Amino acid sequence: MASRSTKSPLQSIIMDRAARKSLQTQVFDQVRGAILSGQLSPGTRLPATRILASDLHVSRNTILGAFERLHAEGYIEGLAGSGTRVSNILPEELLLARNRSRVPSGDAVPAGKLSRLSQISTLNNPQNRHRPGPARAFRPGLPDLSQFPFQLWGQLVAKSWRNPPTDTLLAGEMEGYFPLRQSISDYLGAVRGLHCAPEQVLITSGAQQALDLIARVIIDPGDKVWLEDPGYHGLRSTLQAAGAKIYDIRVDEEGICVKRGRKQAPDSVLAAITPSHQYPLGTTMSLTRRLELLDWAKTSNAWILEDDYDSEFRYAGKPHLALQGLDQSQRVIYVGTFSKVLFPALRLGYMVVPAPLLTSFTAVRASIDDYPALALQPALHRFIDDGHFASHIRKLRKLYSKRQQTMINALQQHAAGCLIASPTQAGMHLVVRLNRACGFDDKQISDRAAKAGLIAPALSRFYKGKHSSQGLVLGYAGLSEQEVNLGVKHLAQLL
């Protein structure tokens, strides 16, 4: 009988009635697997559907459905009359010998096979990047989430999805949701002194995407770039991925030394700087230096990337306006983010692009990521225009200023003589200097802190050149005063 002669190769079929997969799919998968693994060779006759159904205790329709699919995909031939056989058209040498495990392991592909990846993929090591993580003492750059008005935010988000702009859902706005671009342009004009029309504002997925976009629009392999030394590591790999040749230009108390830059690489195409609040030093670029830099960019046709990453938090009441507002030659590309004021996973940042570059930026953006998600843009627009953004900043400013003072006091109390902190007028972290007399190296302390569960990046690690300073970069914004106190006490015990 047909059933007997062909039953054996399909005996291994097992029906799992608790599985998510339908019974039909289970039959299909297992017969296909048997064919591909060579268990069922080409030409082999399959059991009659009626018999298989009864063997497996499933309905005949289940088997018929599975066989129809196997037939449609070319695994089996002849559904009626003469019986069903494993297809002969399968090139035998292509049939695969082994079954694979459901969850492939990382070791399954020999290392040599992975060699065919790009150079870029070897540049980036996520471990090296200064990424946000859980709020722990003293991770820099994290906001205090307990202060965020989630109730209100949830209402704004829900409202924006109740009647979403249908056209925008289908078409998307390449540069971002226009009303939000308008809110940002108003805010930047009034508070940061930028000169910009809403049309120049592009919404990005956080500042990092803006940095990547700039790298791609500006940099060709071999192009020279000035970075601040010390500076932000996250930017380095992005620029390197675009093929930039990086020159680390020393930063002094006035900001990046333009004269050194002019000497080391006068023909750079880009200078990336943090003029409002140098990262990590916390200093503000002087007016003279700003004008010098603008003059260099103008005369050498170079671009300036102004990263205004945490300018919202200035405590001493004298906000230094953005460099962009001083630029009369359209050489400054300004980058800002909502990660620091609201929360990092919002992934909404923005850039202000000189008008003549707008077309290039939107064109490159199209091939990277089409356009920004509508998701929370309308809600954020309302959040800003209804004044919640400004009042949230005011609240945080007061809070963070107090926390900075708490940290300075705690350092004086517990680590006086070894860790020297002076107040800064802005930001979310302190740079604490090391007293050399104490005989410690900052990397040593930082590593010791890491072992004790504290995050205290060594200042010298932010430097690339020979001249580095010793110190620790300690975030305070996201920590309660108690956490600041306990953390500092803990840190002092390690010295």
Add this chain to the structure above:
Amino acid sequence: MASRSTKSPLQSIIMDRAARKSLQTQVFDQVRGAILSGQLSPGTRLPATRILASDLHVSRNTILGAFERLHAEGYIEGLAGSGTRVSNILPEELLLARNRSRVPSGDAVPAGKLSRLSQISTLNNPQNRHRPGPARAFRPGLPDLSQFPFQLWGQLVAKSWRNPPTDTLLAGEMEGYFPLRQSISDYLGAVRGLHCAPEQVLITSGAQQALDLIARVIIDPGDKVWLEDPGYHGLRSTLQAAGAKIYDIRVDEEGICVKRGRKQAPDSVLAAITPSHQYPLGTTMSLTRRLELLDWAKTSNAWILEDDYDSEFRYAGKPHLALQGLDQSQRVIYVGTFSKVLFPALRLGYMVVPAPLLTSFTAVRASIDDYPALALQPALHRFIDDGHFASHIRKLRKLYSKRQQTMINALQQHAAGCLIASPTQAGMHLVVRLNRACGFDDKQISDRAAKAGLIAPALSRFYKGKHSSQGLVLGYAGLSEQEVNLGVKHLAQLL
């Protein structure tokens, strides 16, 4: 008197009480402007704050505040006693001669100055890309938004923001929100026949970001790549931006001709294909061809990019499983998107990456875009796991299948003999062939349609090689049956 001798240069200050800017900022801006424009030269004495306040009818504190800021930023010197003067430290040659307009025009920078942009920025022309736009007959690939349950969606989104996962808001999950990755992996395993663990699923900002990521992880300048001919233009510029050398491999009714590819560029590192529903032809890759391609990838250490862009809509009940499920050598990188089922501005896509490549992908992603926004991921996870996704697909499938039939009927009624449509088993568009006897060229018809407000891309424009077919690519999914009928009638009148 001091007021008289120094009043004149500041006479031009105008207070605008209706402006968004504070009065203090207005004073600051205008004095700074006068200094930078040279109206107030270094050393010039400024009027006493008391007198200026009275002249401008503002409080003295307003003037004091503005002067303090000017002082802090280095524009003026000496706030007390001997009087306030314009700073002498400003290097005179850096002072800028003209005022700039508030909205810079695109022409303001001479064309030559823009030459310092990357090669990549000249590759992409957003006009050339097959981007979504408003729903009009017959833009391909657009879903019917009227069917989307926005009420329910709004509730899910609101709920997810009522109690957001605080840790995730601060730290972000590099690969995406884990519960969503799990939902996707379950869905792909059950419905598309993929073999994947949730850990292999990466959330991206739409399929386009996945394509860009793949290009960056895999391609080095000069690397060879197979693209389907005809094929999707959006992928071309992305691969070119990474420096790929593109080989357009002919597609026949079985899919991409692997033998041709082996002949033209056997050492390619990547083959990008649409096996489930070839774009734009709509054919399904045969099993033989699939196995051939997998064999080529395995033996030549190449990668396969499987773009499964609209596989959800199969009407004839025999879904061809994804190529990834056949791959036993971990060479397939699978890309999918929610744009087609839900809506494009959601900007959520996903990729399934062979386990050994995960580290490379997350590392490169970090320097492009950190990690995906939390925004709507938790809501989408619930949408899928609560069954709304599956039922939405079922609803759309019925609707779209009917619309396809409507389009075929309308074509037979209005354009019989000239436009020949045959039903396809899947997708959101039809490829309508041209009867050569009618004497039309498809580009001609497409251009004529465009002038009449209809979107009817010419099939021959999707081809790069010599052998092209004549036809029109007509989307029907996003149009009501009435719109389909009217659109076809309108199109027929143009012939």
